[in-house]
Structure formats: C-alpha cells, structure tokens
Amino acid sequence: MKLEHTNRLASLTDEQLAEAIEAIEAIEETLARKAGDRATLIEGEAEVVPSLAGAGKAHEGIVKQALGFNPSKSP
Numbered sequence: 001m002k003l004e005h006t007n008r009l010a011s012l013t014d015e016q017l018a019e020a021i022e023a024i025e026a027i028e029e030t031l032a033r034k035a036g037d038r039a040t041l042i043e044g045e046a047e048v049v050p051s052l053a054g055a056g057k058a059h060e061g062i063v064k065q066a067l068g069f070n071p072s073k074s075p
Helices: 014-038 055-066
Strands: none
Touching: none
16 A cells, blocks of 8 residues: 655645635634633732642642542551
C-alpha cells in the first residue's frame, strides 16, 4: 500500500482560499457570540483565605480509602 501526502491548501485558488477564510471567521464570530450569551459577569474582589492545617492529610486519607489502600494489610 502506498500512502501519498498532498497539500490541499496549495491547490486552492486565491478565491477559494479567501472564501474558506471568510467561512472560518464567520464560525469564530458565531461561537464567540454564543459563548458571550452564556457568560456571567461576577463582580467582586478576591479574598485571601488561610488554608486549614492538616487539610492535605484528610484528602490523602480519602484518596487512599477510595483506592482501597489499607495500611494494616501487607502488600
């Protein structure tokens, strides 16, 4: 089996290339408009919240439990 690569963009005429670019730009504008319709602006300021001591250990225990890790059993 022989596989050949072609450069389809090089085979396009200037007019075809311009039409393709216009189509892509129109799609981008439509997607941006749809994303803007769903966007929600939240006003406020960030607040620094101190981390809880030992929170990492609690999460580690939850992950080990979920994975079935039992330190009392030998591997």
